[in-house]
Amino acid sequence: MKSTLHGKVAAAVFLLAPLGVAMVAQPAAAQQYRVVQSRQGTINGMTVDSDAGLRPGSTLRISVRATPGARFAALSLSDAIKVPLRERSPGEYVGSYVIRRSDRIDPTRQMKLRAGWGEGPVVVAYNYPAALQAQAMGAAPASAMVNRFAMWPRAERLEPGREVHFRVEGTPNARAAVRVPGVVDWLQLREESPGTYVGSYTVRQRDNPDAFGDATAVLRAGEQRVMAHVDARGYNR
Numbered sequence: 001m002k003s004t005l006h007g008k009v010a011a012a013v014f015l016l017a018p019l020g021v022a023m024v025a026q027p028a029a030a031q032q033y034r035v036v037q038s039r040q041g042t043i044n045g046m047t048v049d050s051d052a053g054l055r056p057g058s059t060l061r062i063s064v065r066a067t068p069g070a071r072f073a074a075l076s077l078s079d080a081i082k083v084p085l086r087e088r089s090p091g092e093y094v095g096s097y098v099i100r101r102s103d104r105i106d107p108t109r110q111m112k113l114r115a116g117w118g119e120g121p122v123v124v125a126y127n128y129p130a131a132l133q134a135q136a137m138g139a140a141p142a143s144a145m146v147n148r149f150a151m152w153p154r155a156e157r158l159e160p161g162r163e164v165h166f167r168v169e170g171t172p173n174a175r176a177a178v179r180v181p182g183v184v185d186w187l188q189l190r191e192e193s194p195g196t197y198v199g200s201y202t203v204r205q206r207d208n209p210d211a212f213g214d215a216t217a218v219l220r221a222g223e224q225r226v227m228a229h230v231d232a233r234g235y236n237r
Contacts, residue, residue: 070117
C-alpha cells in the first residue's frame with residue numbers, strides 16, 4: 001500500500017522543522033511535538049522520552065495522541081527499527097523500545113510516524129529531541145530545576161466535577177508532569193510559555209480529594225530530572 005503525505009500535513013511539518021532544524025532551540029530529552037489534522041485522522045502530538053539518551057540498554061518511550069481507532073500506528077527510528085504503537089486508551093497510542101548494541105540510530109536524521117485510519121497511511125516526519133542530538137555530538141546534558149509548583153483550588157475544596165489546575169515553573173524546553181497518588185499517574189503538562197508548564201484534571205466520583213495534597217511534579221531536562229511536592233497552599237515545600 002502506497003504511503004501518502006497530505007499537503008496540509010506536509011506544510012505543518014515544514015513550519016515545525018524548517019530545513020531539518022530541531023523543533024526547539026534548547027536541549028530537551030523528552031520533547032513534545034505538535035502536528036495538525038489530516039484528512040484521515042488527527043495527530044495531536046507525540047512525546048519521545050529516554051531514560052539514558054541513545055546508549056545501548058536505554059529505553060525509549062513513545063506516546064502519541066491522535067484520532068481513536070487507527071488500524072495501525074508505528075514510529076520508525078531508523079530504516080531498520082520500527083516501533084509498533086498500541087492504543088492504550090481512546091486516542092492514546094504508546095510503545096517502547098530498548099536500544100541494542102547492534103542498533104544504528106542517527107539522531108541527526110528524522111523519525112517517521114505512520115498511522116492509518118482509512119485506505120492509505122498518513123506519514124509524518126519528526127526531528128529527534130534536541131538533547132538527543134546534542135548528546136550524540138558530545139554536548140553536556142541540560143540541567144533541570146523546579147522553581148515553583150502550584151495547584152488550585154485547595155484540596156479541601158475539591159468535589160466531583162471540579163477542575164484542578166496545575167502550574168510548574170522551572171527549566172524551559174523540558175518535560176513536566178504531575179502525579180496524584182491513587183488518582184492520576186503522571187499527567188503531562190504543556191509548556192504555556194518558556195519555563196511555565198500548565199495542565200488540569202477533572203475530579204471524578206471515585207477520587208480521594210485528600211490525595212491532591214500529596215501531588216508531585218517532575219520536570220525532566222536532558223538526562224536529569226527533579227521532583228517537587230505541593231502543600232495545601234499550592235506552593236513548594
